[in-house]
Amino acid sequence: MSFSASVIDQRIRQALQGDSALANSWKRSLERYQIDPGLSTPPRVYSRGQLKDYQTPLEDLMHTAREGMNQLSRQVRDAGYVVLLTDPQGVTVDFVNNEAHDKELRHAGLYVGACWSEEVEGTCAVGVCSIERAPITVHHDEHFRSPNTTLTCSSAPVFGPGGDLLAVLDASALYSPHDKRSQHLVLQMVSQTARMVEDAYFLRQHRHHCVLYLSESRALLDVQVSLLMALDESGRVMAANSRARQCLGAHPDHPLAQALTCMGADISHVLGLDMPALVTQAHRAKGDAFEVRHVASARRYFAKLTHPTQPRVTRVLADHAQVASVGTDLQALHVLAGTDPLMMSNVLKAGRVMNKGISVLLHGETGTGKEMFAQAMHQCSARKDQAFVALNCAAIPESLIESELFGYADGAFTGARTKGVKGKIQQADGGTLFLDEIGDMPLALQTRLLRVLAEGEVMPLGAEVSAKVDVQVICASHRKLLSMVDEGHFRQDLYFRLSGIVIELPALRERQDLGALIEQVLHAQTRAQSRVFIPTITPEACDLLKHYAWPGNIRELKNVLRTAVALCERNLIEPRHLPRELQCGAGVPLLPPRLASGEPLASCAALSSQTASSMPESALPEKSAQLLAHLRQERWNVSEVARQLGVSRSTIYRRMAREGISAPI
Incomplete structure (x- = not known):
């Protein structure tokens, strides 16, 4: 088809007065690419060998998109449409043919291998969509080149999880009504399919991450994918789909405006909940939707959090799912575990052995929270309504440990109470006995303790009759008990009786969720001091806290932040509010x-x-x-x-x- 110069001039004037996106495209076609609109050359089509270079980078997307393209084709095929998938440069890498018009479609370039870039064809739907990154219909003589003026083409972008343009989905027909409004429904169908392909690709690419589903409708959350965000185990936003980036963005001047486009942004900056809080909410919801609020707009959304579909090293939410499967509420342990991989593994172990009569040995440095972990295990167990009794074997003089542990009968020794006293073992009957620093227990008492564990009976000092006891024993030590066994300082048989399972608690400096722990402890210390507002830690102070070696572990962290909260002015914790050893940036406290x-x-x-x-x-x-x-x-x-x-x-x-x-x- 060819046009006279006057007709071409008329088309140019009409195009430049129309839609701004189309007008800009016509200007580029004329001025930048200098294409002749009356030129009747055939479309550019790449050979099979050349096409392979364009298809190979998109093989994964093409596999994901194929079913969506087939579904769209079934909806529009009878109206004479063909469905194309192009790369960002406009090269058609895949298509669903319409056999009724095969020859004409080939001739028009609506076929695999054809190039529909603006640089080659001038104004066309694929080319404009690639540049504007938005759905568009180019209808009849809105096309730049004269051979394309009988076509109607509707295109929509397909974005990658990081917001980059992956492809363009297009539905084009050789013949259609003159009125452009006839294409409105087709454009909606193409856009909807493009979003479906985009979301399917998103979920495929992030099947090894936690995925947060969001919708403004609780009822539609399960059947209509809306907003998607992929999170790593610490709660950092790895990626977000198009609607999440659009709906959860903030005003450009707002400090959170780039929250979803910056790799590594914390989910708490977007929804006000950190990863442990999200996990807890999801666990409480038991598979149902739970409510969240967008920080910037306060808009309400309903959410679901899914775990990775395949095992990962950290297995953060997979561990939560496995723990839940044992039928035990482990919320107290989840709070302690945070998002640290080793602690999450510890929660899984604890859930598996809980209520099985298996002794637990907790090992870790001083201050790592061994007693807190033991208390959490007790609170999560079937014994939670019974007593939790703790005895620190290193804090009591050796001469008193025996009576403290086993109790004594009336008149057992001079100064004994008239009616005798129940020892810690009997006090824990039906509940949990926690023996801290078990490595400091004298050898003689180790023998007696072994007998209690083996026979389920305790003989108080001076008593003639033993008493039946049922206790869950949890022990803890910062010492290497196996080395003590080799040295003859700890009974081997007792060690194997106590170490049904050994749980290693990591030092604070080894935990991967140190930043979240600092925030958690800061909140707790603020509440304990009845302060209304939680202080902000300056970047300099935060850096010192994160790079300190913490030889006293969580106990030391609590003391440091308790003091900092008390000292800080203007609700701002600065380096000067921290102990001298932290201010000096040293890995350990220094005092020559x-x-x-x-x-x-x-x-x-x-x-x-x-x-x-x-x-x-x-x-x-x-x-x-x-x-x-x-x-x-x-x-x-x-x-x-x-x-x-x-x-x-x-x-x-x-x-x-x-x-x-x-x-x-």
């Missing part, structure tokens, strides 16, 4: 001997320059020099040094603090 004697501290820099770390080993006392040599040899890997020396990491950290040794920054 001469400063300990009272010499004033000039500055953090002065303190760092005076530490033993920077001194030659020959200038240090022998023991300090040996420790420093070990640390340097192992590149400051404290765990490895502790293993070589046969002591705990906390012992190494205490020695480092006492002798002024700090890891280089």
